[in-house]
Amino acid sequence: MRSFFRVVPTDEARARIAECTCVATESVPVAKALGRVVAEGLSAAVDLPHFPRANMDGYAVRAPDTFGASASVPAYLKLTGTVEMGKEAKRAVGKGETMRIATGGMLPPGADAVVMIEYAEELGDASVTDATIEIHRGVAPWENVLRVGEDIAKGAAIFAPGRRLRARDLGALTGVGITRLRVFRRPRVALISTGDEIVAPDVAPRPGQVRNINAYSLLAMASEAGAVVSDFGVIPDRRDLIQRALARALARHDAVLISGGSSVGAKDITLDVIASFPRSEVIFHGISVAPGKPTILARALGKVVLGLPGHPMSALVIFELFGAPLLRVLGGEDPAGVFTPQRTVRARLSQNVASQTGREDYVRVTLSEHAGQRSAAPLPGKSGAIFNLVKADGLVRIPASAEGLEAGSEVEVILL
Amino acid sequence: MRSFFRVVPTDEARARIAECTCVATESVPVAKALGRVVAEGLSAAVDLPHFPRANMDGYAVRAPDTFGASASVPAYLKLTGTVEMGKEAKRAVGKGETMRIATGGMLPPGADAVVMIEYAEELGDASVTDATIEIHRGVAPWENVLRVGEDIAKGAAIFAPGRRLRARDLGALTGVGITRLRVFRRPRVALISTGDEIVAPDVAPRPGQVRNINAYSLLAMASEAGAVVSDFGVIPDRRDLIQRALARALARHDAVLISGGSSVGAKDITLDVIASFPRSEVIFHGISVAPGKPTILARALGKVVLGLPGHPMSALVIFELFGAPLLRVLGGEDPAGVFTPQRTVRARLSQNVASQTGREDYVRVTLSEHAGQRSAAPLPGKSGAIFNLVKADGLVRIPASAEGLEAGSEVEVILL
Numbered sequence: 089m090r091s092f093f094r095v096v097p098t099d100e101a102r103a104r105i106a107e108c109t110c111v112a113t114e115s116v117p118v119a120k121a122l123g124r125v126v127a128e129g130l131s132a133a134v135d136l137p138h139f140p141r142a143n144m145d146g147y148a149v150r151a152p153d154t155f156g157a158s159a160s161v162p163a164y165l166k167l168t169g170t171v172e173m174g175k176e177a178k179r180a181v182g183k184g185e186t187m188r189i190a191t192g193g194m195l196p197p198g199a200d201a202v203v204m205i206e207y208a209e210e211l212g213d214a215s216v217t218d219a220t221i222e223i224h225r226g227v228a229p230w231e232n233v234l235r236v237g238e239d240i241a242k243g244a245a246i247f248a249p250g251r252r253l254r255a256r257d258l259g260a261l262t263g264v265g266i267t268r269l270r271v272f273r274r275p276r277v278a279l280i281s282t283g284d285e286i287v288a289p290d291v292a293p294r295p296g297q298v299r300n301i302n303a304y305s306l307l308a309m310a311s312e313a314g315a316v317v318s319d320f321g322v323i324p325d326r327r328d329l330i331q332r333a334l335a336r337a338l339a340r341h342d343a344v345l346i347s348g349g350s351s352v353g354a355k356d357i358t359l360d361v362i363a364s365f366p367r368s369e370v371i372f373h374g375i376s377v378a379p380g381k382p383t384i385l386a387r388a389l390g391k392v393v394l395g396l397p398g399h400p401m402s403a404l405v406i407f408e409l410f411g412a413p414l415l416r417v418l419g420g421e422d423p424a425g426v427f428t429p430q431r432t433v434r435a436r437l438s439q440n441v442a443s444q445t446g447r448e449d450y451v452r453v454t455l456s457e458h459a460g461q462r463s464a465a466p467l468p469g470k471s472g473a474i475f476n477l478v479k480a481d482g483l484v485r486i487p488a489s490a491e492g493l494e495a496g497s498e499v500e501v502i503l504l
Numbered sequence: 505m506r507s508f509f510r511v512v513p514t515d516e517a518r519a520r521i522a523e524c525t526c527v528a529t530e531s532v533p534v535a536k537a538l539g540r541v542v543a544e545g546l547s548a549a550v551d552l553p554h555f556p557r558a559n560m561d562g563y564a565v566r567a568p569d570t571f572g573a574s575a576s577v578p579a580y581l582k583l584t585g586t587v588e589m590g591k592e593a594k595r596a597v598g599k600g601e602t603m604r605i606a607t608g609g610m611l612p613p614g615a616d617a618v619v620m621i622e623y624a625e626e627l628g629d630a631s632v633t634d635a636t637i638e639i640h641r642g643v644a645p646w647e648n649v650l651r652v653g654e655d656i657a658k659g660a661a662i663f664a665p666g667r668r669l670r671a672r673d674l675g676a677l678t679g680v681g682i683t684r685l686r687v688f689r690r691p692r693v694a695l696i697s698t699g700d701e702i703v704a705p706d707v708a709p710r711p712g713q714v715r716n717i718n719a720y721s722l723l724a725m726a727s728e729a730g731a732v733v734s735d736f737g738v739i740p741d742r743r744d745l746i747q748r749a750l751a752r753a754l755a756r757h758d759a760v761l762i763s764g765g766s767s768v769g770a771k772d773i774t775l776d777v778i779a780s781f782p783r784s785e786v787i788f789h790g791i792s793v794a795p796g797k798p799t800i801l802a803r804a805l806g807k808v809v810l811g812l813p814g815h816p817m818s819a820l821v822i823f824e825l826f827g828a829p830l831l832r833v834l835g836g837e838d839p840a841g842v843f844t845p846q847r848t849v850r851a852r853l854s855q856n857v858a859s860q861t862g863r864e865d866y867v868r869v870t871l872s873e874h875a876g877q878r879s880a881a882p883l884p885g886k887s888g889a890i891f892n893l894v895k896a897d898g899l900v901r902i903p904a905s906a907e908g909l910e911a912g913s914e915v916e917v918i919l920l
Contacts, residue, residue: 118705122724136891139711143815143888173741174701176711190769192701192814192888194712239889246891255728256820256920259721260894262705263714263816285590285608289534289678295555295592296610298679305675308538312671325589353606398608399559400679404672431847431919472559472608473655475552475662478676503847504672 095374095381097488098448104371104385105414106423108392111342113420114273118261121253123314124271125420130246132264135237140195142171144232147208147221148181148189148199154226163223167210171196186221195233202232240264250422252314272420277315278337279306281322282330282348282358283398288322301400301474302347306407310345313412314419325354331361338365338389342418345411346384348398355382358395362386376488377448379471380406385414392418400474405450405483408504431503433482435464439495443486452480453501464501480504511790511797513904514864520787520801521830522839524808527758529836530689534677537669539730540687541836546662548680551653556611558587560648563602563624563637564615570642579639583626587612602637611649618648656680666838668730688836693731694753695722697738698746698764698774699814704738717816717890718763722823726761729828730835741770747777754781754805758834761827762800764814771798774811778802792863792904795887796822801830808834816890821866821899824920847919849898851880855911859902868896869917880917896920 096104113127142148149165157163165186171177177196181187186203187196195202207225240246246260247253253261253271261269287297289304300322307317318341323333330346337344346358362368365388375383379402384395394411396403413426435455443449453464464484469476482501486493493499512520529543558564565581573579581602587593593612597603602619603612611618623641656662662676663669669677669687677685703713705720716738723733734757739749746762753760762774778784781804791799795818800811810827812819829842851871859865869880880900885892898917902909909915 119720119723122727137714137888138709141714141888143886172712173699174712192699192714234886234888238886240891246894254920255721255724256890256893257721258724259717259719259816259820260890262720263717263890265705265708265715267706283589283608289681290683292681293554296588296590298553298557298608299681301675301679303675304535304678305671305673307535308671308674311538400675404675433848434850470559470650470654472553472557472650474672474676474679475656477672478662504670 094372095376096372097376101372101375101383101385101410102413102427105410106417106426108414108417110418110420111273111275113270115268115270117268118258118266121258121261121269121271122255124253125314126247126249126251126253127270127272127420129248130261130266130269132240132242132244132246134265135242136239136263137234138236140236141234142189142191142193142195142202142232143234144202144204145191146189146202146204146232147186147223148196149186149201149203149223149227150181150183150199151201151227151229151231153184154201154203154223157223157226159224163226165221165223167219167221200229200233201227203227204232250420252416252421274314274316275342275415275418276318276340277310277343277345277415278318278320278341279303279310279345279347280320280330280333280337282325282346282354283322284325286322286348302396302398302403305400305404306345306347306396309404309407309412310415313415315415325357327357327361330357331364334361334365334388334393338391341391343392343394343415346393346395347403354398355384355395358384362388362393365389375410376446377406377409377450378444379450380409383410399471401469401471401477404477408483409450429502432500433462433503434498435462435501437484437493437495437497437499438463438465440492441466441484441486442492443490445491446488448488449486450483451486452476453482453484454479455481455501464499477504510788511792512788513792517788517791517799517801517826518829518843521826522833522842524830524833526834526836527689527691529686531684531686533684534674534682537674537677537685537687538671540669541730542663542665542667542669543686543688543836545664546677546682546685548656548658548660548662550681551658552655552679553650554652555592556652557650558605558607558609558611558618558648559650560618560620561607562605562618562620562648563639564597564605564612565602565617565619565639565643566597566599566615567617567643567645567647569600570617570619570639573639573642575640579642581637581639583635583637616645616649617643619643620648666836668832668837690730690732691758691831691834692734692756693726693759693761693831694734694736694757695719695726695761695763696736696746696749696753698741698762698770699738700741702738702764718812718814718819721816721820722761722763722812725820725823725828726831729831731759731831741773743773743777746773747780750777750781750804750809754807757807759808759810759831762809762811763819770814771800771811774800778804778809781805791826793822793825794860794863794865796825799826815887817885817893818887820893824899825866845918848916849878849919850914851878851917853900853909853911853913853915854879854881856908857882857900857902858908859906861907862904864904865902866899867902868892869898869900870895871897871917880915893920
């Protein structure tokens with residue numbers, strides 16, 4: 089019995105991936121920054137808001153003028169005008185006075201609170217000023233007002249480097265007047281599919297041949313992980329052809345994914361080809377994980393090479409667990425967060441699952457809910473099958489130390 | 505006290521949104537179909553695999569020849585050759601015979617299982633045929649083999665209309681030979697920002713003015729919901745200008761988002777303008793939800809108009825809860841799933857939260873973990889503030905029937 093792999097535990101694989109060097113930076117407008125990774129710490133250049141703003145429709149008042157007011161014992165204030173939206177409020181609200189103000193309006197000098205429209209009534213002809221306003225509820229100072237810098241104060245740190253920007257972050261950047269920012273450029277990633285038995289998706293396979301199932305899924309997953317992807321198509325399992333494709337791919341990309349080559353012979357070719365490049369190093373030959381043990385992490389010409397198992401299910405699970413985090417690290421994201429599954433739910437396992445000690449297992453499960461109890465049912469099926477993964481709602485991790493999990497145990501399901 | 509809104513409960517708002525008519529369809533290549541919504545039911549045109557395939561590296565055998573084999577009592581088989589990858593295996597494996605086979609290879613006629621390489625040893629010179637293979641573990645029929653149609657059988661339904669395609673679905677489509685498919689086209693959505701106090705993000709606001717915080721966030725969220733977005737910029741609160749912008753937007757889009765106009769006057773203008781179009785109907789004027797009560801759903805010229813509250817936090821929360829589902833319905837997704845939050849975790853509330861009965865409240869929370877217990881802490885802050893939402897990890901829903909939630913109660917947190 090031969091040992092083909094130098095296999096590392098999953099924690100070591102994660103540590104090696106976290107060490108990979110990220111790409112260079114570029115400047116982009118905020119409008120195009122969704123999903124981009126912040127490359128330098130940002131802080132607020134201005135107070136937000138930079139003037140006290142009404143947070144409700146109503147009446148700008150001096151809060152003490154309303155203290156104790158109620159529906160049965162109202163306060164009465166003199167209406168002196170209306171705050172114009174988008175303009176500086178220059179006319180002050182004096183003692184016993186009030187002005188109409190709409191949400192977002194600037195609080196006039198003197199005023200320190202807004203009485204909501206629901207708790208006030210205009211007596212007499214509301215179209216003229218000098219009407220009287222009946223206040224049915226007192227307000228505390230600064231009630232219904234957004235004070236200067238209350239949203240964010242000038243100088244406060246906003247986003248640290250390594251943060252991937254979400255939709256709502258763009259508004260926050262806009263709010264403090266940031267219109268461009270420095271982000272990591274998107275990592276450029278090439279996909280080389282190998283295998284004598286693989287044909288392009290649009291070719292009718294003969295007996296013994298299969299269509300390239302992995303390519304479109306891996307390209308889509310890599311682009312979801314923030315990369316710009318190039319598809320190098322299918323290369324037969326010949327040293328010279330793989331060598332040439334890898335040389336071309338390394339020249340213009342930050343990382344190369346090699347899909348296929350999970351059979352022993354194909355794997356040997358991949359490793360040989362990687363070793364033939366200057367500045368090459370095989371970081372690991374395998375991960376003690378199932379599915380997907382024959383996963384290679386290497387460097388060649390200073391670039392990262394990830395060799396994925398050829399089985400569709402294994403390839404996609406490994407990409408989810410290790411490949412996407414690798415691309416996120418290359419893309420500048422804080423490595424501390426990239427291995428934390430982004431979506432998980434808790435469920436009870438519907439049946440026993442066996443597992444091999446010393447190996448981290450990821451079991452495909454479907455989820456169902458019955459009487460408020462969420463249940464995870466392991467899916468049977470072989471690693472060469474893709475529909476098994478299509479049907480799965482998530483993965484349950486069985487730690488390397490466990491011999492399996494018992495029916496009824498509560499598990500965390502990594503949603504796919 | 506005036507009542508400004510015809511307010512519907514959240515369930516009714518969801519039902520009205522679910523009724524919206526989806527867009528037309530188009531044909532796209534599978535390589536470009538990530539995130540697109542399937543428009544017609546798809547089934548497998550072929551068996552996958554279409555020949556019996558080895559699922560492991562090893563030896564193709566007749567299973568009965570190995571029955572009872574173990575390390576102490578091995579079975580011995582005659583090696584007759586190697587299955588060539590990507591070729592039809594024509595030479596049969598006879599009784600007492602075996603052939604080398606790599607993962608993905610076609611099982612030769614006669615063979616019905618694969619013995620893994622780990623459980624076999626080649627005796628003598630492995631480079632010649634007619635060597636003897638010692639088998640250390642018996643296999644059951646079809647063990648380590650993917651049978652014809654075992655992944656998916658010809659004719660089996662794959663994806664129903666209304667499914668948004670994920671990365672792994674693309675591989676599945678490829679596997680069964682589908683290279684193009686009919687999907688719903690992406691809904692075209694225009695965003696009109698209104699408000700006399702709003703200036704473009706790149707303009708320095710004067711006292712009383714604020715930058716357009718909502719626009720970039722809403723555009724990004726709409727594109728994440730599958731839409732193709734156009735930004736109409738900021739329109740002052742003037743009937744004729746809003747009317748003209750809305751007319752232009754309706755002419756070329758499936759839906760128009762109007763951001764701003766949450767003050768009473770601005771809201772009235774928006775409603776008046778909508779009513780001025782032929783085939784217009786205000787479906788609701790408000791939702792009994794906080795934040796974001798002043799949300800409008802309407803139709804004009806047969807297109808959908810969604811009026812969002814002007815407060816950044818309210819606008820983004822409402823977009824998350826109702827806007828994105830609306831765009832997903834327009835985009836052909838099955839309405840049954842669009843309101844189910846895609847990412848949730850359970851946590852214990854760190855303090856009491858008050859709520860108004862009759863109104864569904866969404867409280868912003870931050871999450872922390874301590875001694876294996878996840879805790880959700882409500883964030884203070886006003887609806888006009890954006891950073892409140894930036895800091896939030898999620899939302900906790902307080903049902904309309906509740907007066908609030910007590911510290912320590914277990915809640916579901918909708919992750920943002």
